[in-house]
Amino acid sequence: MAKFELTKEDTPDFQKRGGLLPVVVQDYDSREVLMLAWCNEQAWQNTLESGLATFWSTSRQELWVKGSTSGDFLKIREIRLDCDQDSLIFLVTLQGEGVCHTRNASGAHRHSCFFRTFTGSTWKNLDP
Numbered sequence: 001m002a003k004f005e006l007t008k009e010d011t012p013d014f015q016k017r018g019g020l021l022p023v024v025v026q027d028y029d030s031r032e033v034l035m036l037a038w039c040n041e042q043a044w045q046n047t048l049e050s051g052l053a054t055f056w057s058t059s060r061q062e063l064w065v066k067g068s069t070s071g072d073f074l075k076i077r078e079i080r081l082d083c084d085q086d087s088l089i090f091l092v093t094l095q096g097e098g099v100c101h102t103r104n105a106s107g108a109h110r111h112s113c114f115f116r117t118f119t120g121s122t123w124k125n126l127d128p
Helices: 041-050
Strands: 021-027 034-039 054-057 062-065 074-082 088-095 116-117 124-127
Touching: 034 041, 034 054, 034 088, 041 062, 054 124
Parallel strands: 021 088
Antiparallel strands: 021 034, 054 062, 074 088, 116 124
8 A cells, every 4th residue: 555645733743853844944035045943832833823934943942933133024825745744945024134154245134045046066155
């Protein structure tokens, strides 16, 4: 008998991966990948209730509403769940200048955390 990945209930499976699911965060309009973060059940519930992207900070070991310290909130526009129910995509509208905690040369938060590109032998900064 074949094993199917789909279940009767479409919901994130937090029993996998030690309770943390990866979340790809994309700009709703451009589909640019802005960041990668982690979500546990508490962050998931907070995201659903508030409409703002909430994550589990693996470095600080605490719940983290993106923008709570920087002012750069992420308004949820759409959420997608993969076929294995163990990874998410948050399609968001940025309410602020950028998602990255680092800043560019002019002092602004970088729009995306993925501001470097590998050219085959070296890394190039796309947001100097």
